[in-house]
Amino acid sequence: MNRLDAIRGTTPGQDHNARSIAALAANPACDRRAVLDAAAIDKPRLMRRLRFDDRWGQSPFAIQRNQQFTDLVKANGAAHLLRLLRTLLDLPIEEAGYVNLEDAGGNEGHVARHGHTRRIIRQTAEGRGRATILDRPLLRLDVAGAQVYLEPDVIAFQLGGRFHIVAIKSFAIVDDQADTPKVSAAAREAAVYVHALRDLVGRDLVSHDVILVCPRDFTNEPTATTVDVRHQLVTLARQLSRLTRIDTILDRLPERLSLDVDALPAAEIEAAVAAIPARYAPQCLSACELSHLCRREAHDLGHLDALGRVVRDDLGGIESMQTALRVATPGEPVADDQAEIAERLRHVARLYDEAVA
Amino acid sequence: MSLLHSYVKVRARERGRALPRATVRHVHLAEAPMVFVPLRLAGEAAAPLGAMVGTDPARPTLLVVPQPRNRDLRFQFLADLGAVLLPYVDRISRQVETVEAKTPFERCLDAPQIVVPSPGGVEFTAKLGRSSRFRRTTGPYAVDPAVPMLGRWLTFLAEQSEFAGSSLMVAMTELLTAHWVTGQSAVEDGDLAALLGWIDPPEGLTGPEAAALADDPLTPPAGPDTHPEFDRQELQKAIEHYDVTGSAGQVEEALHGQLRPTWDRMWQAIGLLAALKESPGATARWERDRVHVALHRAWIDGGGLPQGKRDSAVAAAKRLARLEAAQQSFEATRAFDDPLVMAEYRADGVAFAGEVVAVDLTRRIVPPGGKREVPRPLVTIETADPVRLSKGKKVRSPSRPRQSATIAELTETTVTVQIDDGMGRGGQPAEGSVPGVGTVICYTELDPGESRRAPLPPREETPWTHGGPPPEYVPTDDDAMEPWS
Numbered sequence: 001m002n003r004l005d006a007i008r009g010t011t012p013g014q015d016h017n018a019r020s021i022a023a024l025a026a027n028p029a030c031d032r033r034a035v036l037d038a039a040a041i042d043k044p045r046l047m048r049r050l051r052f053d054d055r056w057g058q059s060p061f062a063i064q065r066n067q068q069f070t071d072l073v074k075a076n077g078a079a080h081l082l083r084l085l086r087t088l089l090d091l092p093i094e095e096a097g098y099v100n101l102e103d104a105g106g107n108e109g110h111v112a113r114h115g116h117t118r119r120i121i122r123q124t125a126e127g128r129g130r131a132t133i134l135d136r137p138l139l140r141l142d143v144a145g146a147q148v149y150l151e152p153d154v155i156a157f158q159l160g161g162r163f164h165i166v167a168i169k170s171f172a173i174v175d176d177q178a179d180t181p182k183v184s185a186a187a188r189e190a191a192v193y194v195h196a197l198r199d200l201v202g203r204d205l206v207s208h209d210v211i212l213v214c215p216r217d218f219t220n221e222p223t224a225t226t227v228d229v230r231h232q233l234v235t236l237a238r239q240l241s242r243l244t245r246i247d248t249i250l251d252r253l254p255e256r257l258s259l260d261v262d263a264l265p266a267a268e269i270e271a272a273v274a275a276i277p278a279r280y281a282p283q284c285l286s287a288c289e290l291s292h293l294c295r296r297e298a299h300d301l302g303h304l305d306a307l308g309r310v311v312r313d314d315l316g317g318i319e320s321m322q323t324a325l326r327v328a329t330p331g332e333p334v335a336d337d338q339a340e341i342a343e344r345l346r347h348v349a350r351l352y353d354e355a356v357a
Numbered sequence: 358m359s360l361l362h363s364y365v366k367v368r369a370r371e372r373g374r375a376l377p378r379a380t381v382r383h384v385h386l387a388e389a390p391m392v393f394v395p396l397r398l399a400g401e402a403a404a405p406l407g408a409m410v411g412t413d414p415a416r417p418t419l420l421v422v423p424q425p426r427n428r429d430l431r432f433q434f435l436a437d438l439g440a441v442l443l444p445y446v447d448r449i450s451r452q453v454e455t456v457e458a459k460t461p462f463e464r465c466l467d468a469p470q471i472v473v474p475s476p477g478g479v480e481f482t483a484k485l486g487r488s489s490r491f492r493r494t495t496g497p498y499a500v501d502p503a504v505p506m507l508g509r510w511l512t513f514l515a516e517q518s519e520f521a522g523s524s525l526m527v528a529m530t531e532l533l534t535a536h537w538v539t540g541q542s543a544v545e546d547g548d549l550a551a552l553l554g555w556i557d558p559p560e561g562l563t564g565p566e567a568a569a570l571a572d573d574p575l576t577p578p579a580g581p582d583t584h585p586e587f588d589r590q591e592l593q594k595a596i597e598h599y600d601v602t603g604s605a606g607q608v609e610e611a612l613h614g615q616l617r618p619t620w621d622r623m624w625q626a627i628g629l630l631a632a633l634k635e636s637p638g639a640t641a642r643w644e645r646d647r648v649h650v651a652l653h654r655a656w657i658d659g660g661g662l663p664q665g666k667r668d669s670a671v672a673a674a675k676r677l678a679r680l681e682a683a684q685q686s687f688e689a690t691r692a693f694d695d696p697l698v699m700a701e702y703r704a705d706g707v708a709f710a711g712e713v714v715a716v717d718l719t720r721r722i723v724p725p726g727g728k729r730e731v732p733r734p735l736v737t738i739e740t741a742d743p744v745r746l747s748k749g750k751k752v753r754s755p756s757r758p759r760q761s762a763t764i765a766e767l768t769e770t771t772v773t774v775q776i777d778d779g780m781g782r783g784g785q786p787a788e789g790s791v792p793g794v795g796t797v798i799c800y801t802e803l804d805p806g807e808s809r810r811a812p813l814p815p816r817e818e819t820p821w822t823h824g825g826p827p828p829e830y831v832p833t834d835d836d837a838m839e840p841w842s
């Protein structure tokens with residue numbers, strides 16, 4: 001049993017998905033998230049054990065809507081999808097084969113399913129000519145030295161030996177415009193799949209243009225556009241390379257560290273989590289299940305990060321609230337490298353007090 | 358954000374209570390603001406679920422869509438909303454005065470004001486407007502006449518809210534963060550309950566304690582999105598109950614429970630803002646808002662078409678220029694109206710203040726391009742501010758907004774400005790037209806006047822680079838019958 005499995009213990013693990021990779025990559029300095037993700041810890045379950053409220057569920061209405069729309073696009077051998085590819089993207093497709101990769105001959109294990117995906121994708125790539133729609137491929141990615149599997153929530157479309165990632169999302173494109181944060185999130189997730197697929201078949205065989213399928217206006221009718229994710233790919237690759245090797249992090253942790261969510265008492269789990277250093281910022285609130293725990297901890301320790309990255313940047317060089325308040329007070333001792341910010345803070349403090357008075 | 362703002366955040370955290378960010382109110386509050394708290398069905402673009410709306414804190418009107426996937430019920434909701442909003446808009450916008458000017462123009466005596474909890478509420482309002490303004494009242498899929506009219510006004514109000522300083526449609530979280538600084542991050546300030554917890558916590562609680570309470574899943578979010586747990590536990594069952602029995606009672610009860618706390622918070626927040634004195638700039642901007650309402654009223658009454666789906670090239674460029682001008686003018690006016698706002702600019706070095714230590718009243722120069730000598734007195738100000746303005750920069754002072762000056766000289770502790778105008782016609786500056794020794798004065802590069810911009814061509818002369826003159830937009834039958842899922 002390797003160290004990561006030992007940390008997880010007997011509790012069942014949880015798959016990575018594109019969203020969690022994107023979240024991990026967005027905060028590469030966070031050891032806590034890196035370890036928990038690499039050990040495939042079920043974070044919502046852990047938070048429930050620590051009596052934090054579960055706020056990560058999705059509304060049943062949203063799930064239903066998403067499912068309905070995805071089913072619609074995929075119905076009849078993805079007929080809708082083919083029509084969109086033909087008419088909107090002008091792809092010369094005569095006919096296409098549809099393959100669902102979820103079914104690996106009754107074999108449910110990750111390794112077997114990933115092997116199945118690999119086999120079919122290789123075959124498809126070599127088959128070239130005929131277009132093929134590959135639904136729910138199980139892709140694998142090297143994250144900080146650990147192999148993680150990606151929740152297969154995507155379609156790979158192959159034409160002329162080249163693959164495209166197709167992302168089906170249920171947010172609407174109204175008058176050719178969609179909600180920017182939602183599009184960016186979709187692009188970041190799709191980039192993870194492009195990255196993983198490139199690992200498998202080679203860089204040149206996977207297009208950086210992702211096909212985004214969404215409902216048009218207020219209808220259920222699908223519409224498609226291409227989104228160039230080159231920028232997201234570069235960012236992702238850089239952030240993945242910056243992630244500390246997981247072995248290095250593990251070496252720094254207590255030897256017998258265990259996060260066996262089902263087996264250990266809550267107090268021990270809490271202590272184990274606390275033993276892994278975190279790097280909390282308010283952005284975590286919308287990206288990480290542990291964020292509320294880390295937020296409480298960050299505030300208790302007076303970390304400036306907890307007030308927002310802007311605050312930390314503005315007060316450049318100062319890490320904690322206590323230091324910031326101290327150096328802003330005239331007469332208090334100040335370290336040499338903080339002399340400049342101390343002078344500015346004292347001036348700002350005077351300005352504020354004068355203006356409020 | 359500025360260093361001052363970041364520093365005050367730290368102080369607020371330490372104190373456990375929000376601190377003021379403004380000394381006056383930079384937004385106009387109407388005598389009877391219309392509070393609108395909409396909710397939408399999760400996963401849908403513009404499916405209304407319910408709303409609480411009205412001008413009387415004690416008597417909100419609750420509107421619900423008992424089965425949000427039913428199109429007819431959605432239109433019924435819009436018609437009901439129209440029955441509340443349209444009489445309010447009509448009553449106010451039909452009282453018009455004519456303003457005497459070179460070209461006399463009309464201005465409403467007052468204007469409607471819609472207050473929603475968050476920017477998400479404004480966005481959702483825009484979506485509701487978009488989904489209803491093209492609807493027809495006759496023919497196939499006919500709707501109540503209130504629906505398209507409501508759509509046009511909602512679209513107008515949501516569009517106006519993009520202009521900095523407009524008070525016609527405002528998001529409460531934005532108003533509060535413009536006037537107070539909390540000890541939590543900007544992300545967390547987006548939650549009305551948490552934000553109010555910091556500003557005005559219940560008796561016996563500190564700001565962070567009240568905000569933590571707001572973070573509890575039992576506290577309903579301010580919308581337009583509902584809590585997934587509420588959807589699962591309550592709403593789903595209530596809707597099923599309606600499907601079976603046809604009675605909307607359970608849905609009404611569930612949504613009332615979600616909306617009422619936010620409704621009460623909205624009025625609590627309005628009370629907090631009302632306690633601040635209104636700034637002169639806010640009153641002036643409201644006057645402009647009233648002109649815009651009069652223009653839109655006249656456009657509708659004159660048989661004008663609903664707003665198009667997209668702007669043409671020229672309209673978009675004009676709109677962008679107006680947005681920029683409004684932003685610049687708003688930022689400057691806010692600083693001119695409020696020393697606390699000006700302090701943020703002083704901390705960042707684009708404004709400075711101090712005492713006048715020397716004045717040279719007799720200085721005369723021949724200005725570049727001029728022929729005669731004119732008075733250009735120099736005023737030297739001693740300041741402790743970290744000035745980042747450079748020589749030659751045009752500056753103005755809040756205490757003398759009509760007079761422009763230029764930075765002539767800078768040392769470690771002093772700034773010398775040259776006064777450029779506003780000194781009368783005589784050979785010497787008129788009495789009192791130049792700040793005297795001992796006066797405490799502030800100068801800044803901010804300019805509340807809207808700067809002149811290059812004129813844009815009329816629509817018919819749109820250059821080919823921008824697609825040439827666009828065809829006039831006329832809503833089609835397709836728009837009117839656009840299906841809704």
